[in-house]
Amino acid sequence: MGCTYSVYGVGRKKKLSIPEVVVFAPCMRIPAQCDLQRALKGLIPRDVIDKLSCLRNRIALVADDTGGSAITELRQALEEYLSILIGLTKKEQGLENLVEFKWKNLVDGRQETSVANAWFELLSVVHMMAMLTLCEADTIMIPKDYSGSGFRVVSTDCKRDAVDLLLKAAGYLEFCVRNVLCCIPPEIKKSMSKDLQDGVLEAISIQALGQGTEIQLGLAIESQKATLSVKRRLACELLIYYSQAYQCISGCDLSHGYGKKHMWFIKWKFLEAKAAAYYYHGLVLDKGSEPTCHISAVCCFLAAQELLVESKKACINFCLATPVTRAPPLWGAMKHLHQKIPEVASRKSQMYGYLLEQEKALQSLPELPDFQLSLRPDDYELPAIDPAWDSGNWEKQGQQPLKDHLNDSEDEIEAE
Numbered sequence: 501m502g503c504t505y506s507v508y509g510v511g512r513k514k515k516l517s518i519p520e521v522v523v524f525a526p527c528m529r530i531p532a533q534c535d536l537q538r539a540l541k542g543l544i545p546r547d548v549i550d551k552l553s554c555l556r557n558r559i560a561l562v563a564d565d566t567g568g569s570a571i572t573e574l575r576q577a578l579e580e581y582l583s584i585l586i587g588l589t590k591k592e593q594g595l596e597n598l599v600e601f602k603w604k605n606l607v608d609g610r611q612e613t614s615v616a617n618a619w620f621e622l623l624s625v626v627h628m629m630a631m632l633t634l635c636e637a638d639t640i641m642i643p644k645d646y647s648g649s650g651f652r653v654v655s656t657d658c659k660r661d662a663v664d665l666l667l668k669a670a671g672y673l674e675f676c677v678r679n680v681l682c683c684i685p686p687e688i689k690k691s692m693s694k695d696l697q698d699g700v701l702e703a704i705s706i707q708a709l710g711q712g713t714e715i716q717l718g719l720a721i722e723s724q725k726a727t728l729s730v731k732r733r734l735a736c737e738l739l740i741y742y743s744q745a746y747q748c749i750s751g752c753d754l755s756h757g758y759g760k761k762h763m764w765f766i767k768w769k770f771l772e773a774k775a776a777a778y779y780y781h782g783l784v785l786d787k788g789s790e791p792t793c794h795i796s797a798v799c800c801f802l803a804a805q806e807l808l809v810e811s812k813k814a815c816i817n818f819c820l821a822t823p824v825t826r827a828p829p830l831w832g833a834m835k836h837l838h839q840k841i842p843e844v845a846s847r848k849s850q851m852y853g854y855l856l857e858q859e860k861a862l863q864s865l866p867e868l869p870d871f872q873l874s875l876r877p878d879d880y881e882l883p884a885i886d887p888a889w890d891s892g893n894w895e896k897q898g899q900q901p902l903k904d905h906l907n908d909s910e911d912e913i914e915a916e
Contacts, residue, residue, distance in 0.1 A: 518824055518826050519826065521825045522642055523634050524634075526700075526762055527605055527758050528607075528631040529628060530564065537553060548889070551584055552584055556581060559628075575632060583882075583885060585621060589618045590889075597616050597618075598616070602614045626672050634665075634666070640654075659718070662712075666708040667712060669704075670705040671877040673704055677698050699752040707765075707769065710741030712875050713741060717731065721832075731780050735779070736869060738777070739773040740873060742766060746767070749766060757822065760822075764814060764818035767817075771810050772837075775837065776834075777868050778807065778868070779801065779840070779844070781868055782848075798848050798849050798855075801844050802845050808837070
């Protein structure tokens with residue numbers, strides 16, 4: 501969603517600013533205060549503990565103070581934190597379940613989860629990186645419009661940058677699903693935030709690819725070189741992405757704060773994508789010379805028109821679902837289609853009305869073609885582990901090896 505909810509003062513009156521959403525990112529979760537010093541004291545060198553605490557506290561402070569808008573600073577701190585956090589996930593260290601990590605909702609500050617598992621912490625960090633990247637793409641696609649005209653111009657370079665960010669965010673989330681969730685025990689997964697369900701993460705990853713495809717479709721519409729076949733292919737791919745995203749999220753528990761809003765977003769974009777696919781498929785069919793081609797084309801145009809009407813209703817439901825947001829002015833591919841679909845549906849149904857009357861038996865909606873998907877999530881790999889975890893450095897500092905420390909602790913318990 502938007503990164504922040506803000507209140508602006510005008511004189512003595514305060515006006516609530518309702519955020520506008522182009523690229524949807526569910527609520528960002530940020531670290532909450534937890535006592536790393538107490539949990540890890542005596543088990544690893546003091547400088548490692550200090551570095552972990554310092555970076556985690558810095559992330560929490562910057563995110564709180566800026567509402568998540570200091571994206572570059574937060575991303576750098578998260579990458580640094582990851583490199584040292586990885587050490588807690590190594591089985592040979594025996595530290596996976598010693599620290600109770602706490603995270604909270606950025607918007608209302610409510611603490612959502614408290615889990616004693618280092619893989620949960622790693623999942624939360626990479627998830628935060630994905631949400632920051634989606635917020636950055638959203639910011640690029642919502643330029644400041646000081647004219648008040650309602651017309652929005654986003655440069656081609658900005659659109660391409662947004663696509664790159666969407667692929668990057670999809671890569672973070674795919675990494676979470678494939679490489680991190682599998683390391684978290686089932687009983688711990690049950691206690692985690694509903695935003696971290698594998699189906700939800702996968703849905704956001706796929707919808708990011710869908711939004712990237714929508715931007716590409718808009719660029720193709722603006723280009724004189726893009727053929728009708730290319731536009732139909734992109735529209736059909738867009739529909740496939742949102743169909744997959746819907747399948748992923750439909751099996752999830754959506755009772756949490758952003759669950760219903762997320763579902764409405766996918767329904768809205770799915771209906772828009774389906775309208776686009778039928779519209780462009782209809783244009784291709786209409787180039788045929790047989791009467792059946794024209795009849796099928798008109799069926800596509802009329803279906804696209806009905807889907808567009810339904811998409812507007814879904815958009816309203818999305819905006820009204822808690823927390824309330826604003827839809828952006830029509831832009832890109834959808835601005836073009838909202839103008840063209842009603843016009844073409846009306847003109848073609850009048851033009852071929854006699855065929856529709858004569859061949860009522862042929863009035864069926866044709867199947868859409870299936871295409872191989874073009875966009876893929878960027879590959880993501882964790883940063884290299886911080887050199888501070890080198891056991892040779894510990895011995896130089898006179899640090900007792902962890903296994904010996906744990907054995908000593910067991911002996912003390914038995915002696916008692």
